[in-house]
Every structure is written in structure tokens, then in C-alpha cells.
Amino acid sequence: MSNNIDSVLNETRVFHPSDAFMRQANVSGMAGYRALRQEAERDYEGFWARLARENIVWHKLFHTALDESKAPFFQWFADGELNVSWNCLDKHLATQPEKTALIFEADDGKITRITYRELHARVCQFANALKSRNIKKGDRVVIYMPMSIEVVVAMQACARIGAIHSVVFGGFSSKSLNERIEDAQACAVITADAQMRGGKVMPLKSAVDEALAMGRCDAVHSVIVYRRAGSEVQWNSRLDVWWHDAIAGQALTCEPEWVSAEHPLFILYTSGSTGKPKGVQHSSGGYLLGAIVTMQWVFDYKPDDIFWCTADVGWVTGHSYVTYGPLAVGGTEVIFEGIPTYPDAGRFWKMIQQHKATIFYTAPTAIRSLIKLGGELPKQYDLSSLRLLGTVGEPINPEAWMWYYTMVGQSRCPIVDTWWQTETGCHMISPLPGAMPTKPGSCTLPLPGIMAAIVDEAGNEVPGNQGGFLVIQRPFPSQIRTIWGDPERFRNGYFPKEMRGAYLAGDSSHRDADGYFWIMGRIDDVLKVSGHRLGTMEIESALVSNPLVAEAAVVGRPHEIKGEAIVAFVVLKGTRPQDTAAIKKTVEDLRNWVSKELGPIAKPDDIRFGDNLPKTRSGQIMRRLLRAIATGEEITQDISTLENPAILEQLKQAIK
Numbered sequence: 001m002s003n004n005i006d007s008v009l010n011e012t013r014v015f016h017p018s019d020a021f022m023r024q025a026n027v028s029g030m031a032g033y034r035a036l037r038q039e040a041e042r043d044y045e046g047f048w049a050r051l052a053r054e055n056i057v058w059h060k061l062f063h064t065a066l067d068e069s070k071a072p073f074f075q076w077f078a079d080g081e082l083n084v085s086w087n088c089l090d091k092h093l094a095t096q097p098e099k100t101a102l103i104f105e106a107d108d109g110k111i112t113r114i115t116y117r118e119l120h121a122r123v124c125q126f127a128n129a130l131k132s133r134n135i136k137k138g139d140r141v142v143i144y145m146p147m148s149i150e151v152v153v154a155m156q157a158c159a160r161i162g163a164i165h166s167v168v169f170g171g172f173s174s175k176s177l178n179e180r181i182e183d184a185q186a187c188a189v190i191t192a193d194a195q196m197r198g199g200k201v202m203p204l205k206s207a208v209d210e211a212l213a214m215g216r217c218d219a220v221h222s223v224i225v226y227r228r229a230g231s232e233v234q235w236n237s238r239l240d241v242w243w244h245d246a247i248a249g250q251a252l253t254c255e256p257e258w259v260s261a262e263h264p265l266f267i268l269y270t271s272g273s274t275g276k277p278k279g280v281q282h283s284s285g286g287y288l289l290g291a292i293v294t295m296q297w298v299f300d301y302k303p304d305d306i307f308w309c310t311a312d313v314g315w316v317t318g319h320s321y322v323t324y325g326p327l328a329v330g331g332t333e334v335i336f337e338g339i340p341t342y343p344d345a346g347r348f349w350k351m352i353q354q355h356k357a358t359i360f361y362t363a364p365t366a367i368r369s370l371i372k373l374g375g376e377l378p379k380q381y382d383l384s385s386l387r388l389l390g391t392v393g394e395p396i397n398p399e400a401w402m403w404y405y406t407m408v409g410q411s412r413c414p415i416v417d418t419w420w421q422t423e424t425g426c427h428m429i430s431p432l433p434g435a436m437p438t439k440p441g442s443c444t445l446p447l448p449g450i451m452a453a454i455v456d457e458a459g460n461e462v463p464g465n466q467g468g469f470l471v472i473q474r475p476f477p478s479q480i481r482t483i484w485g486d487p488e489r490f491r492n493g494y495f496p497k498e499m500r501g502a503y504l505a506g507d508s509s510h511r512d513a514d515g516y517f518w519i520m521g522r523i524d525d526v527l528k529v530s531g532h533r534l535g536t537m538e539i540e541s542a543l544v545s546n547p548l549v550a551e552a553a554v555v556g557r558p559h560e561i562k563g564e565a566i567v568a569f570v571v572l573k574g575t576r577p578q579d580t581a582a583i584k585k586t587v588e589d590l591r592n593w594v595s596k597e598l599g600p601i602a603k604p605d606d607i608r609f610g611d612n613l614p615k616t617r618s619g620q621i622m623r624r625l626l627r628a629i630a631t632g633e634e635i636t637q638d639i640s641t642l643e644n645p646a647i648l649e650q651l652k653q654a655i656k
């Protein structure tokens, strides 16, 4: 991370939107941006109320925009009624039933197109299947599926009947799945026999079986299994039903369940500073509004765009910019099952060429790995359809930004570096591509109606170019409503007293002379590994649950492609392995253990053994020292409070 900060601090390049782009943009020029910001500043609630009236079709219009009486449990448009699936599908049936909604490309390259009319019918049919299994408004449904048309159908069908979905990324382990099913008290799981990625078959149903066998999932009465790979599965006839059997004979229309704007649309688990993931709960109305306005402002969406967000639906990006935003605006979007490097590192560029994608949105880690594996490959494809590029998930280093700009965008396409979080539901700080000049590495300025600021520990705004905590000072429609089942953790984590009512994002940032934001990284024990959010505590708990391990501490180290790599310092219960072979074996055993416990994305890159960990006299692990050791930096910090200074030498010398 520190390299990145150094380089962005020296960044002076500025890229202005072209006249042509500016002229056609939904928000044109800085004047257009300022006009919207000023409207929000003059009449904050009126601004959001206007957008909510114009962009959402309400079954019953709301009277009150913002209700702050239960702060920080803010409510938006609460007396309004809508259905999110209706706004994504039925809304378009009269005007554009035959427009392609989804272009699905499978791992093996097979392409399936589906129109709004067809998608609507399939969502209704599956919604009826859910209803016939007694799944109702407010019930929680866990979805553990590959990228597919079916996963969009499953999410939309839940929204249609008012059931609350919780998508679990297919790369998470059965143990993670078990914890999420239990925490959400889910009554159903929707999965597939397996997923196909990079030519390999990776089982999903067996992980669901394992998760249920771990117990505390008694609320689950249905497991619906989509047959993707044709692989063999174990069958529990009490719970399991094939997707195709569940929908057989179901009607192709389904009256939506009209819900309050505050009805939870979904729960999405994400990592925090403790070992237990938090179930981020989102609303229906405010969330949908955020997804729609950012499609217009940030992605400058136009009806003839071909939109492609590469994120998996297991992450919030795949909720807002695959399942909901693009459909709510009536767009055509590409959905991809596979991985960017299969059959080779030209896959993304080949797909952009083939589908004539106009807007492409991906993660810095993907860009960095594609530079490394084939920096010249984009030249072999016709990328002239592109008009806008985006990134999300972590700071993008200026070198990667420049490559993306020149090689992929051919110096023609603005880049929107979008800062946001699972908790914010949609983009918060980002260029509006026809308005803001961009600077490589900066997410530029807050969106209209987003009151972002940088403050110190006492909640006071910091002057000038100083770094501090990133906060959002006024509640906004798409924000997290609570942590499922843990309102106190929600209040303490995001609205600590010192912040005086502002939302504490958990990132540090500074602003330059133009007011542009430069995100510096997390302020808590959260890592960003290939754009995925992982809590160091979760990895530590996984390590400590291994019978060999007495104690563990996990820190991040900068990594060229992944952004951050995971380094674990481990104290074993027995004696430390001494010879290289024994060390290697224990390292491999523990890496595989973590992978099994949490999922392959959490596998430590590096494990070092010591007889102890550096601790203060009160027993706290001194992580900043471990961070220095992990990066090979000289330890310049004060170590006078360290109980056991000799341990530093031992950990430094520990063989990888």
C-alpha cells in the first residue's frame, strides 16, 4: 500500500473529457455537476425525493423522503411502496419487450441471449416455484450459484415475492456457507450442481450438503439445484429439488409483492474487524434509487449501450451493477461465467470485441494481472466499441490506470474510478465521465447529494491536504440499514459517537488542492486481497482452529497483482519445525486448512513460525511491527513497550 501512496502523491497528470463525450453526457461539464450538487445542498431531501419520483415507478408514492427520528437507523421513502423486480422487468415490457436484457457467455464460450420478455417470464415462473414451496415475504434465501442467467433469475424472483436474498460467493467454503445460513436463519438454499471456471468443474451442491451437515441450519426446508455441469450429486429427497422440476408447470406471470421502500431487499455478508462476518442489510427503495442514478451519472448509461460489469454476483458490485442497476434502466448487459485468463489473457478483449461492449467495469487486480500476462494482447482485438471504462474495489495504481487508459481505452475513453463499499450500496465518490477531469489514482469528487468529508479522531474536518478518516456526513438513500441481527454492532461500527452522526467508512483518505479524494486504505484490520475484503481476525480464527496452532496474527503486505498479500505469523502448540522440509510441509498444511475453512481467496501467501508474537506488556499483539517484518522494512518504530524484543529477530529470520 505504501508504494501506491508514494506514487499517487506525485501524480500530476490530468485527463479532460473530450468535447464529444461531454456534449453527449447525461451530466455535462463541471457546470452540470455543480448544478446537481447545489440542488442537493439547497434542499437535500427535496433533491433525493425528486430523483426517487422520477426514477422509480411507485405502487404507492411516498410522502416523507427522509426520517431521521431513529438515527442512525435512517429511513427513506418509508411510506412508499414498490417492487424492485417490477421496476427491473415489468416497467420495460410495454416499451421494449424484445430488447436483449442479458448476453450470457459461458466458460466454454457458448452464448445465450435473453430478452426482457423472456427474462420477465422466467423470473415470474421461478417466483411461483418459490411460492409453491411456501417461501414468503421476509423469508431469507441463501443463493450459492455460478454466474448465470439463473442466478439473476433467482435474485429477481426473491425480490419479486419480497423474500430477502443473501448471495454467498461460490469461492467461499462450506463452513462460511454454514455460518451465513445460520446467521440469516435461511429457509431455502438455491445452488447448482457445480460451476465451470477456466475449463474446470468445481462442485457447489456438495458444499451445500456439507454446510447443512454442520448443523444449526434447521430452518432450511428446500435446496433448489440448477443443473449446470451435469455432474453427479448426492440427493436428499427431503430437501432437494431440481430447478427444472421446481419450475415445471408454473405460470409465467406472477403478481409482485408490493413492499415498503424500507423492506430489506437483501443481506450481503462482508468482513469487518472481528472474526464474525457482518450481514449488511439493504433496503428496497433507497438501494434501487442509488443503483439507478449511478447508472446514469457515473456510467452515463444510454439505451444503446452494451454494458459489462465483470463482478461476480457474490459481491455487492454484482448486485448493484449486474442484477439490479443495468436492468432497472432497461439496459443490455454481458454476464460472464468464466475467468479472464481462460483460454488466455485475451478473453476480456475478445468478449468486448464480440459483444461490442460500450461500457466496461472491472477491478484493478484484474487489470494488473492482465498487464502481466499479456500487456500487448488488447492490440489484437477491435475495442472501438468501448466508450467508457471503470474500476472498483481498491485504489488503482497510476501505472495500471495509464495502461487501462491507453491500451484498452485507446486514449479515447474516460475512466471512472469508483469508490464505494458493500455498505454504501452504490458509488459514492467517482468521476462523472463527461464532467470531471480525471487524475490517475484518484476517485475524484463525491457524487451529487453525497456529503463526503475527511475528519480527525474527534470528528473535526482536517484542513488542506491532510489525511484522515473518510466519513459521509448526511444519510443517503442507498446506505446500509443495519447489520442483520446485530444493531449494536451497526451503531458502534459505523456511527461511533466521536463522528457526531456521520457515517464512518473505515477508509483513510486525503484531498488535494482541487478537492479530489485519494483513498489511502483501510483504518481497521481489513485486508483487500485481489479486491476481496477479508478480516485479519477471520483468518486468525481459522488458523487457531487448527489443532497444531496456539496463536496467530495476520497482516497484509503489498503485492504487485493482488494489491495485498496475506502474511500469517504463527505460534505452534508443539515445538517449531526446524528443517526446511518440515517447515514447508507445515506451511502447506496450514494454507490448505485456511482454504478449507474460509475459501481459497483467504489462503495465506506466507506463513512464519515463532516461539511467540511481539506483544505489549498488557498482552496486545503489535501488528505494526509484524507489518514491518512482513514487508522487510527496517523497524524504526518505538519498541520500548514490547514485552519480548528478542522475538523480532526470530520472526525476521523465519524461513518462508
Ligand code: WT7
Pocket (backbone or CB within 6 Å): 270, 315, 316, 317, 391, 392, 393, 394, 395, 396, 417, 418, 419, 420, 421, 422, 423, 443, 505, 506, 507, 519, 521, 522, 528, 531, 532, 533
Ligand atoms: C472497500 C470496500 C465497492 C464494491 C467492491 C468493494 C476499497 C473500493 C475503491 C476505489 C480505493 C476502494 C475501500 C472500501 N475500495 N473501491 N475506487 N479506490 N479503494 O466493496 O468489499 O465492501 O470493499 O474497498 O477500502 O472501503 P467492499
